[in-house]
Amino acid sequence: MIETNKDMVEYCVKLTKQPKTWYPTACSVKRSIIYHCGPTNSGKSYAALKRFMDLNHKAIYCSPLRLLAMEVCDRLSASAISCNLITCQEKIMKPLSTHISCTT
DSSP states (O other), rough: OOOOOOHHHHHHHHHHHHHGGGGGGHSSEEEEOOOOOOOOTTHHHHHHHHHHHHSOOOOOEEEESSSHHHHHHHHHHHHHHHEEESSSEEEEOTTTTOEEEEOO
16 A cells, blocks of 8 residues: 555556556466557558468557548458447457457
């Protein structure tokens, strides 16, 4: 229990030094993170979208822009792949979707 400022400081230090202890269940889940990095017009978005569409299991596309997240969701829907959309302004959830397009 936090009763004094000293206790609060100790608690904050513990949190910042051991972030893996914050969410033990989430940390125990096996995940793959694929990061596409490169210069402008190098095909990063194209490669990421192609890989995203090829996945048959749960996948999340994290976009830096709302319009890009919407475009990805629209492309998947046009390809008969059910995709949820989550942005600051809207949340479109479809039942049994395996893919999510969101903003970071």
